[in-house]
Amino acid sequence: MKRTFVVTALLAATLAACQENPVSGRTQLVLVSEEQAQVSSAQAYTQTLSEAQKKGRLSTDAALNARVERITNRLIVQAGSMYPPSRDWKWSVAVIDEPTLNAWCMPGGKMAIYTGIVRKLNLSDDEIGQIMGHEMAHALLGHGRERMSRAMATQGGIALGSIVAGRDLSILAPVADIALTLPNSRDNESEADRYGIELAARAGYDPRAAIRLWGKMGAASGNGPPVFLSTHPSPANRIQALNALVPQMTPLYEKARR
Ligand SMILES: [Zn+2]
Structure with a gap:
């Protein structure tokens, strides 16, 4: 009797946490709502930028800032077509002046390179x-929420009930930080590659550049793996999979260029 109750309760909790992602159609186990993920990410973002500011590490290179802004603005327009709710996101991009080989996009569109x-x-x-x-695709596909859910599981002691009920958002800020340092799963990487190359093609960026980018990343990991690869496991077949996508992405790219 008691066991039946526990199993039923667990099943109910799991079902409540399973949602079909509107972009990929894949069913995801998420313990954090989109709103909760965005609020906690915004907090983590503000903190990251204020720390960078204190250390004098927000890039003052006006040309680079303008370049990054121009590129991300074109991608944001396409993100709105891929996932319409993202039109209401408060997108933001920072250029951080550190030698790290890294870039990211948090839930809700808070980005850095x-x-x-x-x-x-x-x-x-x-x-x-x-x-x-690629980074924006992770956010549009709800991967940040998946990582935060994993971070919550890793933390163990956190009271899931209060988080699921949305009573305590502050507890999620450190979770958002931890989530940033967790590697994405291989499935999430493949998904972000697939949707990221499409987002870029529709914004007018050459799909063949994805192959060059990952080639450069691979070459750079000769001197110890870059931070980016610790959060982005790079299976040997990644470049092959991207190459296979180039023919179907090229017409989108050419259309955007016209
Ligand atoms: Zn990735």
């Missing part, structure tokens, strides 16, 4: 378009 990846890999606009398209 590091000067290290742009300069060391000598990224073209097309390649920046690909990397930010």
